[in-house]
Amino acid sequence: MKRLATALAVTSLLALGACNKSPAENKAENIRDAAENNAVAIENEADATRAAGENQADATENRADAVRDAGENRADAVEANDTH
Numbered sequence: 001m002k003r004l005a006t007a008l009a010v011t012s013l014l015a016l017g018a019c020n021k022s023p024a025e026n027k028a029e030n031i032r033d034a035a036e037n038n039a040v041a042i043e044n045e046a047d048a049t050r051a052a053g054e055n056q057a058d059a060t061e062n063r064a065d066a067v068r069d070a071g072e073n074r075a076d077a078v079e080a081n082d083t084h
Contacts, residue, residue, distance in 0.1 A: 003040045 021029070 003043055
């Protein structure tokens with residue numbers, strides 16, 4: 001999100017500076033700006049994908065912890081009921 005805000009700010013400033021440029025310079029700058037905006041969108045998508053992957057990994061680790069805890073509780077119950 002920070003990258004998007006930065007890209008929009010840069011684009012706005014560049015648009016203000018475009019007043020005294022030739023049509024070719026303006027077109028070239030628009031191409032660069034569009035490419036930058038697309039690149040920022042792709043980076044944001046990568047960040048979201050990374051976060052989703054991390055969330056899935058955390059959920060899987062939580063499941064593993066739950067299995068360990070359940071096993072430990074069952075083992076403790078067996079030991080507590082052991083009457084040698």
